Amino acid sequence: MKKLLVPLLLGLMLTSCKTTQHGPGGSAFQKSYESITAEDLKKHLYIIASDEMEGRETGSEGQKKAGRYMIDEYRKMGVSHPDALASYYQHVPSEALRGRRGNLPDSENILAFIKGNEKPDEVIVISAHYDHVGTRNGVVYNGADDDGSGTVALMEIAEAFKLAKNNGRGPKRSILLLHVTGEEHGLLGSKYYAENPVYPLANTVVNLNIDMIGRCDPENCGTDYVYAIGSEMLSSELKQISEATNAATQKLNLNYRYDDPNDPQQLYYRSDHYNFAKNGIPVIFYFDGIHEDYHKPTDDADKIDYELLKKRTRLIFATAWELANRDARITADRK
Numbered sequence: 001m002k003k004l005l006v007p008l009l010l011g012l013m014l015t016s017c018k019t020t021q022h023g024p025g026g027s028a029f030q031k032s033y034e035s036i037t038a039e040d041l042k043k044h045l046y047i048i049a050s051d052e053m054e055g056r057e058t059g060s061e062g063q064k065k066a067g068r069y070m071i072d073e074y075r076k077m078g079v080s081h082p083d084a085l086a087s088y089y090q091h092v093p094s095e096a097l098r099g100r101r102g103n104l105p106d107s108e109n110i111l112a113f114i115k116g117n118e119k120p121d122e123v124i125v126i127s128a129h130y131d132h133v134g135t136r137n138g139v140v141y142n143g144a145d146d147d148g149s150g151t152v153a154l155m156e157i158a159e160a161f162k163l164a165k166n167n168g169r170g171p172k173r174s175i176l177l178l179h180v181t182g183e184e185h186g187l188l189g190s191k192y193y194a195e196n197p198v199y200p201l202a203n204t205v206v207n208l209n210i211d212m213i214g215r216c217d218p219e220n221c222g223t224d225y226v227y228a229i230g231s232e233m234l235s236s237e238l239k240q241i242s243e244a245t246n247a248a249t250q251k252l253n254l255n256y257r258y259d260d261p262n263d264p265q266q267l268y269y270r271s272d273h274y275n276f277a278k279n280g281i282p283v284i285f286y287f288d289g290i291h292e293d294y295h296k297p298t299d300d301a302d303k304i305d306y307e308l309l310k311k312r313t314r315l316i317f318a319t320a321w322e323l324a325n326r327d328a329r330i331t332a333d334r335k
């Protein structure tokens, strides 16, 4: 497998440079890629994971406040919502939010959208949940890594694609930034989206899902790594594209330890990408591992490794860029 990477990578770079100047290496790509900074990620995350957001429990005022901050930022960067929605909100009714501990109040998925230039009907979905577990006995569970890190990564990725668009190099396919609710109660916001998709699932090319990318686990601390889960489950091309993009850009250690549906941790089923995968849509789930502050009130913004968060966010942006701009849509040939 590894020996094939170099020819594949050269092939990717040559085609994209010659025909479109879109691929990794092009100057529009490079400017956008470098616009994703540790400073911006940090600025957003200190707000998203502040005590003011009360741990972002599904349906709570704190979660809604975090949502309003995200929407204000999308407005500022000039990134709108899907045409089919009246706003950035996809209302998720209480009936669809029956969690492990009973019914939750009404809540919202938040959707930002960048329309593709050439194939606008084909959509790349990049997702992260913005709910967390709230406040218990007066202690706020800030959820900086889970999943404040994915939330702010989506905002930076959106800004990078918008910058490319402003530079005349917008993506060929459309990009949907999908901030889902209700994840901590059983992947409920993404389930609702998959059952009520704003863009037909048949036109949904891929889901890149981010859930915890700002920390390290004891096994990998000190190295530049990320767990990539599910990339070869449904498409024979996706893992190759992911690896070639990584080799041409960030050169992280892509760790496949959990990339096994029979792994005891069952991570393939444990975050929002699963609601896409079960519908036959290829996915990659990006994850940093289980660490000591997982689901503890100490999952705070000051414990995030912002340089590593930047590197992982840049890799996911580059992968989305390749998937959005390559000539042929990837296929789910392993259904």
Ligand SMILES: [Zn+2]
Binding pocket: 129, 146, 147, 183, 211, 212
């Ligand atoms: Zn999570």
